[in-house]
Amino acid sequence: MLKLVELVLTAEIYNRFSELSEDDIPKKIRKLFYGKTGISRPLVVKVDVAKQVGNVEDILKLPFIDVNTFTKQIIVTSFDAAVKWFASKGDAIEIIRNNPVLAYFYQNYDSLNISYEEAKKKNKPRHSDREWLKSVVAELEKNPETAEMLCLVRLYSPEDIKVDFSDVALNAEQMEEIRKIEVAMEERAYLKQIGLTEVGKLLFIGPPGTGKTTTARALSKKLCVPLVEVKLSMITSQYLGETSKNIEKVFEIAKRLNPCILFIDEFDYVAKTRTSDEHAAVKRAVNTLLKSIDEINLVEDGVILIAATNHPSLLDPAVWRRFDKIVEFPEPPENVRRRIFELALSKVEGDYDIEELVALSDGFTGAEIKLVVREAVLKALLRGDKRISQQDLLNAVEEVKSRLNLKTSY
Ligand SMILES: Nc1ncnc2c1ncn2[C@@H]1O[C@H](COP(=O)(O)OP(=O)(O)OP(=O)(O)O)[C@@H](O)[C@H]1O
Ligand SMILES: [Mg+2]
Known part of the structure; x- marks a missing residue:
């Protein structure tokens, strides 16, 4: 019952106060109202929508609530009576504290001691919703020019990202850089x-499988902003000028989707092709990349730029100084390997002894440690065993080692 009244009152108050935004509507209520083009104002609470929250019959018994039998819209017939009734329910206070729309109204109401700012902190903003990203994409798809831009990138809503920072073992320096980005995002104003x-541009460097992509994804989830992923190799074209245009389009898309993280993988790709005959076109692409990096920033555009590369030595020197921070992803040292084993297992x-595995896995990346665990689990399953033994793990370590040797012998 209280949840239903919360729904109806939230809609009513949101419609009355134009200064309230979609970010003020609690996430779970917001999700009931997404249409193809986002959330339309005013919010209309239809019986069908209310049914997803509770038993509609119940609230129709309340004297200040009615339903329009033609439009099937639930309406508040007396706003004053409704807000008074709600405030008088002990359990409603906690609901109000977690609902910025209600908190906005009730912060000046009697002596309830409600803070709108506090409620806002507890509510995730709309760009954390997958429905929000969908509606923005639907809007961009209407225009052939922007629809074309969308083909260049992969978009993830933070809701659909499976990893978070509890799954990644980072060293102190990496963690500090991530924290800095978080506070910069919070304190944009x-x-x-x-x-x-000039903040919010990171360059991740390190060998394959050391957690660069995983960290970018976890950051998107942590900050509740969408991730715009692009591999430079995918947007490089043999046609003159096309690569430059594609780079511009990618940055444009990121700006349209703000706030977001723009993650550019294989960042060395353009630089790498420099030695080819198409020197002029490549030079132009590098220049476009530099210019695009200059023209985007977290504070004004709401875009965090993360570029990643396995080959930092190939990068144009001019590229380096455009990043506020170079974050190294080295082969993990002992303590990080221990943590990755613990996470993976x-x-x-x-029965296993992680210490022995840590000692034997010098030179392994996070990806390779995960591979060890996967191999050991599969080997055990092959025996029909869900418990793995230290021997399973040791065998897998040897296997991965011989793989590594193959890699270096070619
Ligand atoms: N530090 C780490 N902590 C936990 N898992 C890790 C770590 N490093 C790598 N992994 C795991 O290894 C796999 C590959 O990691 P990821 O894709 O992030 O590597 P990458 O640095 O982006 O590699 P590439 O340069 O090839 O793109 C993932 O499953 C990830 O979970
Ligand atoms: Mg990667």
Whole structure:
């Protein structure tokens, strides 16, 4: 019952106060109202929508609520009576504290001691919703020009990202850089005010399988912003000028989707092709890339730029200084390997000695440690065993080692 009244009152208050935004509507309520083009104002609570929240018959018994039998819309017949009734229910106070729309109204109401700011902090903004991303994409698809841009990138809503920071073992320096980006995102308004706009551009360097992509994804989930992923090799074209155009389009898309993370993988790709005959076209592409990086920033555009490469030495020197921070993803040292083993084995039954594995896996990346665990689990399953033994793991370590040797012998 309270949940239903919350729904109806939220819609009513949101419609009355135009200063309230979609970010103020609690995520779970917002999700009831997404249409193809987003959430339309005013919010209309139809019986069908209310049914997803509770038993509609119940609230129709309340004297201040009615239903329009033609439009099937639930309406508040007396706003004053409704807000008074709601405030008088003890359990409603907690609901109000978690609902920015209600908190906005009730912060000045009697002596309830409600803070709109506090409620806002507890609610995830709309760009964390997969429905929001869908509606923005639907809008961009209407225009052939922007529809074409969408083909160049992969988009992920933070809701659909499976990894978070509890799944990644990072060292202290990596963690600090991630924290800095988080606070920069939170304090965008302040940074703008003091004129510090050059923040939010990171370059991740390190060998394959060391967690660069995983970290970018986990950051998107943590910040509740969509991830725009692009591999430079995928947008490089043999046609003159096309690569430059594609680069511009990718940055344009990121700006349209703000706030978001623009993750550019294989960042060395353009630089790598420099030695080819198409020198002029490549030079132009590099220049476009530099210019695009200059023209985007977190504070004004709401875009965090993360570029990743396995071959930092190939990068144009001019590229380096455009990033506020180069974050290294080295082959993990002992303590990080221990953590990755612990993470990878956390749900696996068996008798094993992680210390021995850590000592034997010098030079392994996170990806290779995961491979060890996967091999051991599959080997055990082959025996019909869900418990793995230390021997399974040791065999798998040897296997991965011989793989590594193959890699270096060619
Ligand atoms: N530090 C780490 N902690 C936990 N898992 C890790 C770590 N590093 C790598 N992994 C695991 O290894 C796999 C590959 O990682 P990821 O794709 O992030 O590597 P990458 O650095 O982006 O590699 P590439 O340069 O080839 O793109 C993932 O399954 C990831 O979970
Ligand atoms: Mg990667």
